[in-house]
Amino acid sequence: MILGKAARNFGKHVGFFSGKNQPLFINSSRRFYSNEAPKEEKKVNEEKKVNEEKKAEEKEKKEKTVEDLENEEAEEAKEAEKKKKKRFLPVFHTIGAGIGLTVIVTSVLGYLAYEYKKDITEEERYRLSTLEQHVLKATTGLRDGFENIFANLSDRSEIFESLFGQAKVHKILPPQLPGSKKYTLVIEIDALCELSKASKYPAVYKRAGLDFFLENLKKDFDIYLFFNANIPQNKNEQIYFKIDPNQNYFVGQLYAEHGLKERNQFSKKIEMLDRDPSKVILIDATAPYKHPNVINVGKFHSNSKDTILIELLPVLLNLPKNKVADVRPEIQHLQDLDKAPLSSLLGQYMNEKNINPILKKLKPENN
Structure with a gap:
């Protein structure tokens, strides 16, 4: 009895027991076993919860697939491209x-x-001031250059010509005078002779029957001598004088810069001669090609003994004799050089037309 009372007093003093069976607690540690948690423990739990949420978010980010990341990068690249285009467009405009x-x-x-003064007359040109004459000279050169370019493009492309029309044909001969011959003959220099290789004083080797050929044609043809680009320009007059020393045969000379030949072929725009195309004949010496006005006699070599000019002469003389309205259909009989040489074609043509190959009435002069 005495011991039990002493234990109760001791327990009451230190706090293990209360008088009415209340929960035990120790005052020094403030630890208690009630339903209510201490404030410090709440704080710790809240921090732990926040940390767990952060970890969950980080885990969610890491769990994004590679495809999602690529899509995001693609979207960002598109946005960057749009911004770049927006910056570039003003500069481009x-x-x-x-x-x-x-x-x-x-x-x-x-x-x-x-x-500028495109269709000016000679009288109006004479009245121009010095400045106006200089301007006209410059613009004339520009106009000629443009027309040459336009003509070349038209020649090479039918589409270009159909879109923009035919280029203006530049006339290279003066208007035909009253009393001129009805027929025009243009002969390339290589068809008539061969030149030596001497540069200073080249010798001229004439084709057989050359003078006889020209002497008889000059009665019915206006004959022009064509100097191609192979002949040095400073030698033209020398050669011309050796072929026609008395100036009896040719009414004029034509040169490469006139543009009558393009890529070593006579141009089909022979309107530049300002003569009736139906009465123009071009005698060429280059490789055969299709042209309605061309007779190709081949290039002359001094070691050959061809007589093509003498064989051709009766055919040419027959045209004005019969007053042929258009020489082109007649020339066509002499152009099929793939099947037969020109000598054979001439023989066939003369047989068909009953042309006498023997020129009895013609007499050669100093050949």
């Missing part, structure tokens, strides 16, 4: 506007220069 304005201004100035 500015450059385009500048080029367009330059083209318009250049075109207008070029057109004005091309049309």
Whole structure:
């Protein structure tokens, strides 16, 4: 009894027991076994929860697939490209506007220069001031250059000609005078003779029957001698004088710069001769090609003994004799050089037309 009372007093003093069976607690540690948790423990739990949420978010980010990341990168690249285009477009429009304005201004100035006193007469030209004459000279050169370019493009492309029409044909011969012959003959220099290789004083080897050929044709033909680009320009007069020392045969000379030959072939635009194309004959010495007005006699070599000029002469003389309205159908009989040489074609033609190959009435003069 005495011991039990003492134990109760001791327990009451240290706090293990209470008088009415209340929960035990120790005052020094503040630890208690009730339903209510201490404040410090709540704080710890909240921090732990926050950390767990952060870890969950990080885990979620890591769990994104590679495809999602690629899609995001693609979207970002598209946005960057759009921004780049937006920056570039103003610059592009500015450059385009500048080029367009330059083209318009250049075109207008070029057109004005091309049309500057284009159809001026000689009397009006004489009245121009010195400055106007200089301007006219410059614009004339520009106009000729443009027309040459246009003509070359038209020759090479039928589409170009169909779109822009035919180029203006530049006349290389003066207008035909009253009393001129009805027929025109243009002969390339290589068809008549061969030149030696001496550069200073080249010798001229005439084709057989050359003088006889020219002497008899000059009665019915206006004959022009054509100097191709192979002949040095400073030798033209020397050669011309050796072929026609008395100036009896040719009414004029034509040169490579006249543009009558293109790529070593006579141009089909022979309107530049300002003669009736139906009465023009071109005698060429280059490789055969199709041309309605060309007779190809081949290049002459001094070691050969051909008589093609003498064989051709009766055929040419027959044209004005019979007053042929268009020489081109007649020439066509002499152009099929793939099947037979020109000598054979001439013989067949003369048999068909009953042309006498023997020129009894003609007499050679100093051949």
